[in-house]
Amino acid sequence: MPINEIAGCIGCETCVKACPTDVIQMDLNQGKAYIAYPEDCQICHLCRLYCPVDAISITPEKSIPVVVSWR
Numbered sequence: 472m473p474i475n476e477i478a479g480c481i482g483c484e485t486c487v488k489a490c491p492t493d494v495i496q497m498d499l500n501q502g503k504a505y506i507a508y509p510e511d512c513q514i515c516h517l518c519r520l521y522c523p524v525d526a527i528s529i530t531p532e533k534s535i536p537v538v539v540s541w542r
Contacts, residue, residue, distance in 0.1 A: 481528040486518035486527060494518075519528050 477486070477495070480503040486495045494523055495518055496507040506512075519527040 477504050477506065477526050478528075479524055481526070483523060485521050489517040489521040491515065491517065498516055529533060 482497070482502040482504070484504070486496055487497055492508070492511050492513055494506060494508045494512045497502050497503070498505050513527065516529065519525075519529055
């Protein structure tokens with residue numbers, strides 16, 4: 472599972488709106504986001520980048536390494 476957890480979610484739905492593949496959904500009973508389709512995650516990091524409380528972590532083995540082009 473690429474996205475590890477959504478600990479500390481405040482229910483703002485920013486990650487749900489940012490996710491281009493609809494992986495993250497809102498649990499209306501708890502008022503918090505959850506990972507509905509982890510196998511469909513494209514590891515784009517948009518959920519993590521837009522989260523205002525830094526509640527999303529991505530496992531290191533699934534994280535995209537930073538690539539720098541040197542000439």
